[in-house]
Amino acid sequence: MTNKKDDQLKKFTINTENQAPLTTNQGVKITEDEFSLKAGLRGPTLMEDFHFREKMTHFDHERIPERIVHARGVGAHGIFQLYESLDAFTKADFLTDTSKITPVFVRFSTVQGSKGSADTVRDVRGFATKFYTDEGNFDLVGNNMPVFFIQDAIKFPDFVHAVKPEPDTDIPQGASAHDTFWDFIGQNPESAHMVMWLMSDRAIPRSLRMMEGFGVHTFRLINANGEAHFVKFHWKPKLGLHSLVWDEAQRISGKNPDFHRQDLYDAIDQGEYPEWELGLQIIPEENEHQFDFDILDPTKIWPEEDVPVKIVGKMTLNRNVDNFFAETEQVAFHPGHVVPGIDFSNDPLLQGRLFSYTDTQLSRLGGPNFHQIPINRPVCPFTNNQRDGIHQMIIHKGQTSYHRNALNNNQPEPVSVNQGGYEHHQEKVDGRKIRGRSESFRDFFSQAKLFYNSLASYEQQHLKNALSFEIGKCKSEMVKINAVAILNHIDRQMAQEVANTLGVPLPKENYEVTSTKKSPALSMANTIFKTDTKKVAILLNGNPDEEQLRKWTMALLEHKIAYTIVDQKIHDLNYTGRVNETYEIADPTLFDAFLLISNENDIARPALEFIETGFKHYKPIAFALSHPKPIEFSRVKLNSAGVYDLTSSVIDPFIEGIAKGRFWERQL
Incomplete structure (x- = not known):
């Protein structure tokens, strides 16, 4: 679907994929773009080479200052x-x-x-x-x-x-x-x-x-x-x-x-x-x-x-x-x-x-x-008396560039509010000029406490771990102590755990906000869970039953779940497409769930590392194994939440697990 902005941008688009001659910025066609103009094949480069100078000057200036914040x-x-x-x-x-x-x-x-x-x-x-x-x-x-x-x-x-x-x-x-x-x-x-x-x-x-x-x-x-x-x-x-x-x-x-x-x-x-x-x-x-x-x-x-x-x-x-x-x-x-x-x-x-x-x-x-x-550029017209300046791209016609004017019938002229003109909301303002902060802005901790109270237990633990990690990077003991003192105003137990981890003292007095108020909307645990666009790594160990593999992949696609087949080497399968990534190329952190298929007595270490990493990150894992013994000696606990045996069962529970995404119960 195109829209007004798409149509507008097309006017300023040059499609270099189309056949077209190579030219300078002035439209002069170029016969050679590999070599600069020289006085003889081994002689000095000549400054009269306008094509070289234009190309190099543009290159030297094609970077602009990056944003101070939000640069990436x-x-x-x-x-x-x-x-x-x-x-x-x-x-x-x-x-x-x-x-x-x-x-x-x-x-x-x-x-x-x-x-x-x-x-x-x-x-x-x-x-x-x-x-x-x-x-x-x-x-x-x-x-x-x-x-x-x-x-x-x-x-x-x-x-x-x-x-x-x-x-x-x-x-x-x-x-x-x-x-x-x-x-x-x-x-x-x-x-x-x-x-x-x-x-x-x-x-x-x-x-x-x-x-x-x-x-x-x-x-x-x-x-x-x-x-x-x-x-x-x-x-x-x-x-x-x-x-x-x-x-x-x-x-x-x-x-x-x-x-x-x-x-x-x-x-x-x-x-x-x-x-x-x-x-x-x-x-x-x-x-x-x-x-x-x-x-x-x-x-x-x-x-x-x-x-x-x-x-x-x-x-x-x-x-x-x-x-x-x-x-x-x-x-x-x-x-x-x-x-x-x-x-x-x-x-x-x-x-x-x-x-x-x-x-x-x-x-x-x-x-x-x-x-x-x-x-x-806006998609609506814009007209005013602002002229000239660096990078002016519009050719303004007319004698006048000011308001009010009679020479051009006061054009462009302001319009009324009824004609769509912008009007600031009228508000009575009464006060002395002062540098300061309103007393109503001086509550610093009650909503910090509200946020912490509202989190699920595993979210609270993640937050405390993050505080310990980040504050722990500081070299100054004073900075660590002052940071913990701020936490002591929010939640005493949280401050205690972080202080213990960092080896710094907890303030003697408890300044914790005494509130049990919660806002369920603040917890990510109370969100929508879908399978759409999730990514599954299908890990091969030996030759799979391709008929069964095809059924599983079709079930994944039916729920808008993408999959990548991973093996020791890239190769074609007989009926189900192609192995397009190896264990060295792929990485478990780039997937949302894992399906390990093996008909071998042993499971290659790279495949085990994939599922062990996925298990560590609380992701759903499914197995279809002819010999399950190797898994029993891995770091994956087979009776844990989010671990599925597809050897003798249907794929539906695994798909439900993919929708859930993480099984935080494994932390307990």
């Missing part, structure tokens, strides 16, 4: 369509007309690492969506976590400096810094809630297709009558919410550092289009102060039990980019890109970002005309 990313095109009109809340055209199909471009990213870092590091994931609406571009710039580390944008440079590689060593790369990051956390208790999310399984998603997205900030929706509601934006993945385990994530970083990128590309390429539903949490203006938290505080969630998420539409990513640099790298998001019917709140982190993003694009994309780059 991957993007895709798609569409958004509304389920029901939201005209009671907003006049935004794409949120009121259910017949409209709005083109979108989404960029996923890690936050801390450089462009060359790995996909599966423990980090926040960026989730930025550009809606190309008929009223202009709306950018929903968010993350896969609903809160942030700081409350005021003036501290953003400090946070980024702390989380980036430490300046004296430039270590670590692709992961949160050690001493400087945890020193920042110890001195800034407002970060406590976000640290709980970062140390949870949310920070190591199984797939970009299996993580939530959040707008983080509080925005306003404005309807045609000028009535305002506060709103938070959510993306809910149709495949459910799933993660890796930490050992698995670390191994994947070495085996396939592009794991998430490849997963997204392959899914779209194979027609398994990722889908998310758009959800809104809405609070009437008159209810702004009726909660035990400040709804403008970006370190707080609106618990879904208190403010339900209203599902309003669906986004489908259905096309990969044609050129990574031109689209994914040059796309420019900005939380200030809004359309009529959407406005800002007084969230102090959001207010600062409204300046920062434009300033960043000016530096990274070379000037003020970055909106004219094809991936950033």
Whole structure:
């Protein structure tokens, strides 16, 4: 399905796969592209070789500054369509007309690492969506976590400096810094809630297709009558919410550092289009102060039990980019890109970002005309008096370039609100100029406690393990002690376990928040479980019964489960296709489940290592063995949850296990 943005991008696309002559940038046809112009075959290169100079100059300048944060990313095109009109809340055209199909471009990213870092590091994931609406571009710039580390944008440079590689060593790369990051956390208790999310399984998603997205900030929706509601934006993945385990994530970083990128590309390429539903949490203006938290505080969630998420539409990513640099790298998001019917709140982190993003694009994309780059162009016309500047791509006609003017009948001229003009929500503002923090922002720990309480027991254990691992990397005993002191405000037992592991003292006084409140929506255990796009490694040991193998593979495909046949060497099978990976090429961390087929007395060590690793990572494992004895001496416990014997039974329980994904009972 094509859309307005696809049609627009075609106008700026050169297809080098088509037959065409090689030319310079000026269209001059080139007869030779192998050798520079010389004075004799062994003589010096001549500077009059305009083709060589143009080619080399472009090469020397073809890299642009990488993003300071969110440098490593991957993007895709798609569409958004509304389920029901939201005209009671907003006049935004794409949120009121259910017949409209709005083109979108989404960029996923890690936050801390450089462009060359790995996909599966423990980090926040960026989730930025550009809606190309008929009223202009709306950018929903968010993350896969609903809160942030700081409350005021003036501290953003400090946070980024702390989380980036430490300046004296430039270590670590692709992961949160050690001493400087945890020193920042110890001195800034407002970060406590976000640290709980970062140390949870949310920070190591199984797939970009299996993580939530959040707008983080509080925005306003404005309807045609000028009535305002506060709103938070959510993306809910149709495949459910799933993660890796930490050992698995670390191994994947070495085996396939592009794991998430490849997963997204392959899914779209194979027609398994990722889908998310758009959800809104809405609070009437008159209810702004009726909660035990400040709804403008970006370190707080609106618990879904208190403010339900209203599902309003669906986004489908259905096309990969044609050129990574031109689209994914040059796309420019900005939380200030809004359309009529959407406005800002007084969230102090959001207010600062409204300046920062434009300033960043000016530096990274070379000037003020970055909106004219094809991936950033709106699908609706844009006309104003902004002229000239570096990389100006439009030829403006006319004598005037200012407002007001009489020479051109004051064209282009402002339009009224009734004609679709943007109008900021009118709000009475009364107060003294002051640097400070609202008292309503001073609760740093209650929602950190809510998050911890809401996790399943195995999720809590993963979080404590992550805290011990990350804080344990610090060299400064003071930093470790201060980090544990922060945890002591959240949960005393958690702090005790981490302190014991690190060998540092627990504070004598117990400052733990005394709350048992939970929010089931915060636990990844309460998600959707599907077989769709899961990957099974079929491990061969000897010659399989191909008739049975064909039945199993057909059953997998019926449930949208992909499979790869792995053996000691690549070869053709008689009836069931081809062995396309060997034990040396494949790796167990790249699969969701395993089926071991053997008619030999012994099982080769590489095959055993596959299933032992899968068992360690709580994944489902199935056997079809003529001689089961070798398994009994392996690290796989045959009577464990998620282990299936297919020798004399059907495959259905195994498929149900694949849908479940992990069997955390093995931890007990």
